[in-house]
Amino acid sequence: METENFGTVAISITVVATVLITTNYFFGPKYDSREPPVIHQKVPYIGHVIGLLQYGLRYFEVLSTKHPLPAFTLQTLGKKVYVVNSPDLIAAVQKNAKALSFNPFISFVSPRIFDAGDEANAIIHDNIDGEKGPWGLLHDTSRGMHIALAPSDSLDWMTKTMLNKLEEHFEPLVVGNDEVEIDLYKWVRKGITVASTEAVYGPKNPFNHKPDLEDAFWDFESDITMILLGIAPSITARKGKNARKKFIAGLGDYFRDNGPETGSDLIRARWEANKRYGCHQYAASFEIGNLVGVLINATPSFFWMLLHIYSRPTLLEELRAEIAHATESTTTGNTTTQSIIVSKLNEYCPLLLSTYQETLRVQTHNSSSRWVTKDTVIAEQYLLKAGNVIQMPGYPVHMMPSIWGSDVESFNPHRFLKIEKAEKKSNDKSQKQHPASFRTFGGGSTLCPGRHFATAELCAATAMMVMRFDIEPMHNGGTWVIPRYKYGKVASAVPPPDRDVKVKIRTRRGMEDVRWQFDFKGSVSKFEVFGG
Numbered sequence: 001m002e003t004e005n006f007g008t009v010a011i012s013i014t015v016v017a018t019v020l021i022t023t024n025y026f027f028g029p030k031y032d033s034r035e036p037p038v039i040h041q042k043v044p045y046i047g048h049v050i051g052l053l054q055y056g057l058r059y060f061e062v063l064s065t066k067h068p069l070p071a072f073t074l075q076t077l078g079k080k081v082y083v084v085n086s087p088d089l090i091a092a093v094q095k096n097a098k099a100l101s102f103n104p105f106i107s108f109v110s111p112r113i114f115d116a117g118d119e120a121n122a123i124i125h126d127n128i129d130g131e132k133g134p135w136g137l138l139h140d141t142s143r144g145m146h147i148a149l150a151p152s153d154s155l156d157w158m159t160k161t162m163l164n165k166l167e168e169h170f171e172p173l174v175v176g177n178d179e180v181e182i183d184l185y186k187w188v189r190k191g192i193t194v195a196s197t198e199a200v201y202g203p204k205n206p207f208n209h210k211p212d213l214e215d216a217f218w219d220f221e222s223d224i225t226m227i228l229l230g231i232a233p234s235i236t237a238r239k240g241k242n243a244r245k246k247f248i249a250g251l252g253d254y255f256r257d258n259g260p261e262t263g264s265d266l267i268r269a270r271w272e273a274n275k276r277y278g279c280h281q282y283a284a285s286f287e288i289g290n291l292v293g294v295l296i297n298a299t300p301s302f303f304w305m306l307l308h309i310y311s312r313p314t315l316l317e318e319l320r321a322e323i324a325h326a327t328e329s330t331t332t333g334n335t336t337t338q339s340i341i342v343s344k345l346n347e348y349c350p351l352l353l354s355t356y357q358e359t360l361r362v363q364t365h366n367s368s369s370r371w372v373t374k375d376t377v378i379a380e381q382y383l384l385k386a387g388n389v390i391q392m393p394g395y396p397v398h399m400m401p402s403i404w405g406s407d408v409e410s411f412n413p414h415r416f417l418k419i420e421k422a423e424k425k426s427n428d429k430s431q432k433q434h435p436a437s438f439r440t441f442g443g444g445s446t447l448c449p450g451r452h453f454a455t456a457e458l459c460a461a462t463a464m465m466v467m468r469f470d471i472e473p474m475h476n477g478g479t480w481v482i483p484r485y486k487y488g489k490v491a492s493a494v495p496p497p498d499r500d501v502k503v504k505i506r507t508r509r510g511m512e513d514v515r516w517q518f519d520f521k522g523s524v525s526k527f528e529v530f531g532g
Contacts (some may be wrong), residue, residue, distance in 0.1 A: 034383035036071035036082055039063055048074045048081070056225070056488045057367045057393070064396035071382055080388040082372075085396045087403070087436040092378040093370060093390060094436065094444025100378075100390060102446050103128045104371035106138065112230055115244065116285040123279045129373075137277045142449075144269025149449040154265040155525035159456045161264070162199035163342065163518045166191055166461055173469060173505050176512055181474060183500040185303050190214065192299045196457070200294060202263035206250040213250045217291060219243035224292075225490050244288070251284035266290075292491050293450055297440075300496040302458050305359045307501070308411055309462070310471045311480035315355070315413050322349050323463045328519065337515045340467065342460045343522035349463070353528065354416035356459055360440040361398045362411050365485065366493035368392040368442050394439030394493070403437045440493055441529070455527040460518065467508075468516050474502040 031038060041047025051059040060083050063072070070086035084090055093100050107128060111121050127136035148154050169191040173180050193214050197207040207213050220227075223240025227233050233241055260271040270290065274280045309316055326344035330337050345352060370390040377383050384390065401408045404415065419433050441448040448454075465471075473480050483497035 031073070031075065032383055032385065034377075035080075035385065036073045036084075036382050037069065038073045038075060039067055041075075045077060048076045057391070057490055058365060058487055060367055060391050060393040061365065061395045064393060065399075068396075080385070082382075082384055082388060082390045084390060084392045087397060087434040089379055089382070090368075090392050090397070090439075090443065091434075091436040093392065096376055096378065097445040098129075099372070099374050099376040100370040100384065101129065101373050102370055103138070104373070105369055109228060110289075112228055112233075113224075113288055114282070114285040115241075116282045120279055120282040120285065123277055123282075126277075137273060137279065140273040140276060141270055144273055145266060146449045148264065148266040148269050149453055151452050151523065151525045151527075155453060155456075156520070156523055158199040158264050158266065158453060159342070159460070159524045160518075160520050161202070162195045162453075162457050163460055163464075163520075163524075165195035165198040166457075167464075167518065169195065170464065170468065170516075174507055177506070179504040179506045181502065181504055184306065184471075184503045185300075185497055185500045188303045188306070189218065189299050191461075192302060193217070193295055196294050196298060197291070199453075199457075200264050200267050200290065201254060201259060202267070204254055204257060204259035204262060206247075206254045206259070210250045213247045216243040216246040216250075217295070220247065220288075221292075221296060221489075221491070225488055228490060248284045248288075251287050255280070255283050293448070296489075296492050297494045298454055298458060300492065300494045301360065301363070301454070302461060303497065304363045304494065305356060305458065305462055306465060306471070307480070307482060308359055308413070309355065309466060311482065312413070316466065319349075319352055319355070319463075319466050322351050323467055325349070326463070327467065335515060336513065337517060338467070339517050339519035340460065340463050341519045341521060342456070342524040343520070343526075345459055345463060346527045349459075350417055350420070351413065352459055352463060353455075354420075355413040356455065356462070357416045357438070358411060358413050360494065361404070361415070361438065363494045364394045364398060364440045365487070365495050366394045366439065366442075368394070368439065368446065392439070397437055397439050400437075403434065451529045452525055452527060455529050456525050459527065460524075464516065464518070468511065469505050470508050471503050471505050474504055 043050060048059075051062070055062055060081075063074075064083060064085050068085070071082060071084045071089055074081040074083065084093055107125055110124050114120060114124075123137050127133070128138050130136070130139060148158075173182075194205075194207055198205045201207070207217075220240045220243040223233075223237035223243075226237040227240055255271070260267045267290075270286070271280070271283060274283045274286065279286075309319060323340065323345070325348040326341050328339045328341060330339070368391070370392075372384045372386050372388045372390060374386045375383065398404070399408050405412075405418075423432055436443055441451040472478055475481075483499045483501060485495040486498040487495060489495050
């Protein structure tokens, strides 16, 4: 019986494979010699599909490392994927925002992520490409977000709110001379979640008033890949789907309670756009996209930055000496207060910013996507044919010795200081760092509008941690062992660790009786951000 079953399965697989191969041969996309060169598959016709299922978006990194070409073509069943690795070619893609568009991916993703129904999907898709003029839910929401997240009083308010809330998260770590034991990633995740959502939603922040929403969001995030793939999500992503219902309900209460009235300009802009296009009843579902942008990358970025700093004692001391120049001390009675002046970090702490950017360079494993809407030749070099997909993985660009130096695979916290110094010395434009060589925040029309907020919050938060606390690992004899990545997170530019790191935290010796705070004089959101 078992042999018969095996034979039946084998015959079925053979028949299906034969049909797929024959269909692809006669009806699949034909290769044009003007297209990027083809990378052939180990398993004919389905090899790249298997690779994508095995590695996710990291598959493009694997192939790019094995085949270091400026661009290449992957032929899959029915479609081609153009993988673009050269900064010059990436810049050319980004300049063709109409012909090489991100918007079709929104059409594909939004029904699966939001699960808001046909009416909501129709409103999202209406004039999504802007062909009828500068209007539509996507256009108005994007415009409002870019205005709210640009360095301004609006972003200053968000940054101050976030850091004030984060201060509350630091306080339980202060216990005199005693140590506090924590799971570092779990601690970072909670702090970033509560503080960042407070910055967006304001005093009525549902994540503050309903603490279970934090776990609900991260349960959803853990299943987001299967939800996007749409492969029986009721079975493969049941936990995530149930979690989504929970935090959408919590956000729904926030909007019904007029929460945006006391929230940030960011949430008010999103809320006004929803009302303008008659979809305010779906606002809670649409906030999934906002939360993904605010939380998913900031959390692991903060974690990795702390690990890089505390596992390097020399760097830790260099940063403490540098940040001291952005700190003021006052004494009232028996109380000494140290204030980190956030507006001075950008000017007085270049090593802090370089360490932040180097963390992102090393830890980024994203891929920017575009859909080819019409045949296009980029950089007078390669033909990209309509109906196919472009992927621009960040990691291969971040690992190019020609751009970043011979020590490209090492973490060098001074790297961006050297780049800045070299650029200031040279008047030759060819010696300037290529603007498309730093991929964490994407680029072109999809350049992350939250990059200024992310930079301000993470640099200031790191400065406070470095100045207040000593951290050491609990295991491995007190030696830092850096965890590996948890791959497969398609929504993350910066992947989380595959395991948490247990640490001991204590107040720095000699600082037990010192009170620490952020000082918000001047603009706190004007941080230099590389890339674009």
